[in-house]
Amino acid sequence: MRMRLLAVAVCSVCVGCVSFVPTQSASIYKDLEETNNNLKKVATAIDGIYTGTDSYDRTSGYYIAALASVSSAKSKAEGRSAYLRGKIAEAPAKKVALAIGNCEASIKEVRARHEAQGVLDPGSLERQSVMETCQIPKTMEELLK
Secondary structure (H helix, E strand, O other), rough: HHHHHHHHHHHHHHHHHHOOOOOHHHHHHHHHHHHHHHHHHHHHHHHHHHOOOOOOHHHHHHHHHHHHHHHHHHHHHHHHHOOOOOOOOOOHHHHHHHHHHHHHHHHHHHHHHHHOOOOOOOOOHHHHHHHHHHHHHHHHHHOOO
16 A cells, blocks of 8 residues: 555656656657758858858858758747647746857858858857857757657
């Protein structure tokens, strides 16, 4: 009898902990992974393939693909936050959505600067910064497993 009561208590605690965070969305994670892959393509292209003043023209497709996938992830994450409104898991879901929004803003800023200048330095801090900023929500989503 005591063992059953203990088992029920332990299971209740474990189930309660699970509800504090939203569940991982494979769709959001896939979109964020695609975003990061496109940013890596931009970085690789700038580092060795397209080093001239027309590097933006040659890499703009990767920026567009990255923005499309991060926008998709953002809308899904915001939808998840809206669904969880009023629940304990709402706060972590909002933080993931906010991190995705920061990633989107970083991509837009670096893209605009690259377009205006026509070229982006291979070792530039802004390029590294956008890659790091976009890795954060991917890691956050991965930790929701």
